[in-house]
Amino acid sequence: MHDAGKVIIGLAIFVLLITFPIWFTLASGKAGHRPELELPKNETQCVESKEYMKAWHMDLLNDWRDAAVRDGKRMYVAEDGKKYVMSLSLTCLKCHTNKAKFCDECHNYVGVVPYCWDCHVDPKGD
Amino acid sequence: MLEKALEGSRRYWIWIGFLLAIIGAGVIAYLLQMRDGLAVTG
Amino acid sequence: MDESRRNFLKCSTVGVAGLGLAVPVATAIGKALTTETLPGHLSAKRWALVVDIAKCQSPDVQHACVEACHQIHNVPNIEDKHHEVKWIWKQTYTEAFPDQVHEYTEDRLKDAPVLVLCNHCERPPCVRVCPTQATFKRADGIVMMDMHRCIGCRYCIAACPYGARSFNWKDPVPHIKNVHANFPTRCKGVVEKCNLCAERLAQGLAPACVEAANRVAGPDAMVFGDLGQPDSNVARALRTRHTIRRKPSLGTAPHVFYVV
């Protein structure tokens, strides 16, 4: 092999870079880490199903915003007919009292930084 | 094409350095504004 | 709303079909939103506000109005005039009504402090210039802002002849004494202004300044109501008393009226 030294060093660097997630995560020892959510104690039912909320809560909030701000309609009628006031601070955070142990858990886990909290107030303090 | 820009007299490099310094100042000012808002200037 | 929902469904269908998939989309692709107004909300054809200059002249009243408004709306209190944010504030009569004074204007008016706020114009120039439609006029006449859409271009500030709009030159949150959790704060780089307490109307409450003025100065210091109903209190007030608007010559048709 010609220039064996250089080729092997290059390959080693490449493999090291490609396997970065593996050794980085294993070294941090958090590979088994899962978000642990603190669920509301006195409420078992969110405004919509758990699966829907998991995937679509950001769109729901976005639609809530449009409805409340632009159409002046502030009452959400859920799939099951229950009605909720559309408010992040007042409705969502009333049950999910701890933003850090609910919202932030998953958001941090998948690296999402929503800018909701730039303005919307967490009633329990930031 | 590109190497034309990498060669020049001392005066040329002083001029480039000066321009880069102005660009740098602009970038820093922009970043400050990003952080602190437009209050930085007005 | 329905329109965007439909577009959304269309987009996703085209997207999926574009992949050549005949398999139906298994999970839900969003749901159409069903919304209602809050029970007991106040609605109107055309909201209007009548301010009695004489009754709202004392510092107590004005202070109460400004405080009430700024407190519940998390308006920051910034000392520096250049960075000031205000929804309702006071100006002298001469400043507020420059085209309605002359050198012989009565003394009681000339330097009288007048409470001024967004006029919720019929033809709001701020709405016309807003490039993102962050500022818009609701059917009931309230000129509203959707803070999420504001990009901070400040065209509206330039367009508004009443100076009713403030820009958040810096992060306002550190300048808010007690953050009121029921209302969002703003972030740096957006414009804000009076929303005629749209959030209170939705709950069936009168605007905060009206409530404060009438509490401190007695009834009818400020009259708020639906101009679309001939028998409403504002309609009656406008019929029976002499009122003026700010800068009428500009043709924006303000809906905040002043009893001189």
Add this chain to the structure above:
Amino acid sequence: MNAVLSLVAVLALVGLAVLGVEAGGLYSLFGVIVPYIAIVLFLGGLIFRVLGWAKSPVPFRIPTTCGQQKSLPWIKSSKYDNPHTGFGVLVRMALEILFFRSLFRNTKTQIAEGDKVTYGPTKWLWMGAIAFHYSFLVIFIRHLRFFTEPIPFFVDLLQTVDGFMQVGVPVFYMTSLIFFGALGYLLLRRLAIPQVRYISLVNDYFPLFLLLGIATTGILLRHFVKTDVVGIKELTLGLLSFQPAITEGIHWLFYVHLFLVCTLLAYFPFSKLMHLIGVFMSPTRNLANNSRMVRHINPWNAPVKVHTYEEYEDDFRDKMVAAGLPVDKQPEPKPAQAEKE
């Protein structure tokens, strides 16, 4: 035809994944086994190809890259386009890898005014390539948020910059758009320009369609067919810590995305996509053009017995002098004679 074939191939892959997951329920096949096979094929194939390249001897320092070669001291040479030092090579490689210099130099031959041949610069391909490669890099790094725990700071930083416009929720990344646009351009270019279409093969179209499929499924998954992202990260973390476990309830579209990516990985080492590594190993780029200064001996040359003129003269000097032939080096005077004189 080649394009259609490639499109059909990619659609077949999509169909395979949909059928496998939706109808067959082969979650562990598409979620665990295929990804592992793909990564093994990717790394193994890549190393195999690189070692193959490394074993091929490079016969020549190719002296005609571009620019003036370093020769005599008073002739100006191109230090970076035609470098003769290690540093020059480093600069040339950096320009090539980071800025696609060769592509930038692209010219277009046109017949103008009836019969005149003109050569002009054309930067479109270069721009498309830059846009595509850099957005791909950003998207690749962005995806580390699903592969690392905790997420390194630069991934968060990159996401913030990329989502700077704050359009929509979740924010639409600028690079998604650029990536899609650049891919579209690169594809249209092949389809629209007759000369380019003529030389385009299945293995030119296939990666384009494959990447378009990956981008489409990715954008759909982020913005239109949302699914349990936390579950997806649990799956990937399980995979890379070698404790694979399928998470329930992930949308089938994710498996399509994953399968297309796996195909790309497995296909990579055996395709033209190997220019990722090839660019580092191309002798016309990574060798200093110093053949005037250093003697490079062709590695496969048979050993030639060299007998230089100097050696020849050494052997026959005395005889040459005796015969009256001129010699370069005069024979040393004999010490005995010198003493006598």
